[in-house]
Amino acid sequence: MTDVDLRVFIEPQQGATYDDQLRVAQATEALGFDAFFRSDHYLAMGVDGRPGPTDSWLTLAALGRETSTIRLGTLVTSATFRHPGALAIAVAQADQMSGGRVELGLGAGWFEAEHAAYGIPFPSVGERFDRLEESFEIITGLWETPSGRTFDYLGDHYRIANSPALPKPAQSPRPPIIVGGLGKQRTPALAARFADEFNTVFMPVHAAAEQIGRVRAACARAGRRPGTMTFSSALVLCCGRTDAELARRAEAIGRDLGEMREVGAAGTPDEVVEKIEAYREIGARRIYLQVLDLTDLDHLDLVAKEVVPKLIR
Structure with missing residues (x-):
């Protein structure tokens, strides 16, 4: 077995229907990947985004009924989009619908334009982090309140x-929580308090190692053993057997292959293995492969057949 989980991570706000996402999720499961994750955005970036955004938790709840083994989650939900009580209900229900396979990635939110586009308040960065911290306290408090007791905050x-703190998620005491990002102080502190997993997002290896070090230090300050935290990294995927295949896949997603080789999992299968191994060496035991062309299921097949076996130890 491999001691690194490979997860598929998509950005459907760039233009994807529910059926597009279902095809990728079902391929993810059939090919043996660990999980299917999606972003939580309402506005496309650099494209028109047609046919339009899909809601992350509506999508994941539905996928919970149409898959059976893969984990499902967000990387990451914006705390500005939903009041924490309502989010706790939605995620708990999705967890029940999937038979206990949901994970909640939650962040402060950063994309001001999507808030303006849909009338969602976008407070200052300090207030967003304050609200994020309170959201963690409320969501975990609601989920972990014993049945028959009420929750106040x-x-x-x-x-x-006087909340009945219902419904309860299928997982006990709660679904895993993921925190990620670039912040050097509040982000590691929040992770140490609330997260089961910390994710470094599109960072080169040296920067990811530094951020993992900050989170380990925050855990120590909080009296938590750093070994209780799972560390992960998200990398854009562009894999091909030949130069022509690589160039075609890079062109399809409008990305520079050289840049992706620096901060992504890009290149031949052997190069992708080498990059994943570099992140594993700094402590990342879970890799989210950002798949941007949702029509290219052969891409996932290639990784499953020619990358995954080389990671087995």
């Missing part, structure tokens, strides 16, 4: 009064 931004 008084924060600066949210107040919960």
Whole structure:
């Protein structure tokens, strides 16, 4: 077996229907990948995004009924999009619908234009992090409140009064929580308090190693053993057997192959293996492969057949 999980991660706001996502999720499962994750955005970046955005938790709940083994989650949900009580209900229901396969990635939000496009308030960065912290406290509090008890919370931004703390997720005490990002202080501190997994997003190896070091230090300061945290990295995928195949895949997603080789999993299968091994050496035991062309299922087949076997130890 391989001691590194490979997960498929897509960006459907760039232009994908539910059926497009279903095909990728089912291929992800059939090919033996560990999980299918998606971004949580309402506005495309650099393209028109037609036919339009799909809601992440509606999508994942539905996929929970149409898959059976893969983990399902967000990388990451924006805390600005949903009140924490409502988000706790949605994720718990999706967890029930999938038989306990859901994971919640949650962040402060960063893309101001998508908030303006759909009338969602976008406070200052400091307030967004304050709200994120309260969201973690509320969501975990609701999920972990014993059955038959109620939950109350008084924060600066949210107040919960006499909540029945229902529904409960299928996983006990709760679904895994993922924190990620570039922040050097609050992000590692929040991860140490709330996260089961910390994700470094599109960082070169040296920068990812530094961020993992900050999270380990934050865990130590919080009295938590760093070994209880799973570390992961997200890398854009562009794999091909030949130069022509690589060039075709890079062109299809509008990305520079040289840049992707620096900060992604790009190149021949052997080059992709080498890059994954580099992240494994700094402590990443889970890799999210960002797949941008959702029509190219042969891409996933290639990775499953010519990358995964070379990672087995």
